[in-house]
Amino acid sequence: MCEIIESRQEEFLKRLLQCDLSLRAFIGSVVRDPHGCEDVFQDVALTLWKEYDRYDPSRPFGAWARGIAAKKLLQRWNRQGRLPISLSPEAIQAVAAAFDRTEPVASDRAEALQQCLKTLPEKSRRLLAMRYEEARKLPQIAEELQTTLDALYQALSRIRAKLQECVKRRLAAPGGAGNV
Numbered sequence: 001m002c003e004i005i006e007s008r009q010e011e012f013l014k015r016l017l018q019c020d021l022s023l024r025a026f027i028g029s030v031v032r033d034p035h036g037c038e039d040v041f042q043d044v045a046l047t048l049w050k051e052y053d054r055y056d057p058s059r060p061f062g063a064w065a066r067g068i069a070a071k072k073l074l075q076r077w078n079r080q081g082r083l084p085i086s087l088s089p090e091a092i093q094a095v096a097a098a099f100d101r102t103e104p105v106a107s108d109r110a111e112a113l114q115q116c117l118k119t120l121p122e123k124s125r126r127l128l129a130m131r132y133e134e135a136r137k138l139p140q141i142a143e144e145l146q147t148t149l150d151a152l153y154q155a156l157s158r159i160r161a162k163l164q165e166c167v168k169r170r171l172a173a174p175g176g177a178g179n180v
Helices: 002-030 034-050 061-080 089-119 122-133 138-145 149-172
Strands: none
Touching: 002 034, 002 061, 034 061, 089 149, 122 138, 122 149, 138 149
16 A cells, blocks of 8 residues: 555656646746745645646646646635736636647757756856856856856857757757657
8 A cells, every 4th residue: 555655656746846847937927926936836736736636647747737726826816816916817827828838849848958968068067057056146156167257158158059059959850859
């Protein structure tokens, strides 16, 4: 019995983590306050877990999760009026529909980007991590790396161009993001 529960938990967590960024982006596109966004995300994640038995595996988990999130956002909108949610119920539904239409393309691009990042030299990956994962300011990075801001801008520009070209190649290759 414990193995079944663990398997179910692992399956749920895997699905939730796969759509984590897009779910947070959806909520963040409606709720501007970062703390409010996190509160909604936590509420949605808890509801997804409680309702997981009702999830239809033949449908994309991300779309189901956004549907739950849209309901939570509408409930929040009804309770609090317009603030801190800046969109009407109709707009929230439109945003959810737009996410559903673009999810497969975004997923392919994200997979291609992940593969392209692996091909970069360690120095380039570290620079990207400092800038985007750690959200460090460029002057701080330049000082730590003992380089000029101009050199840093050029390096980041070259890295982004290289990644963009790699992603284009992967998406254009037969079979899409997973190949090349």
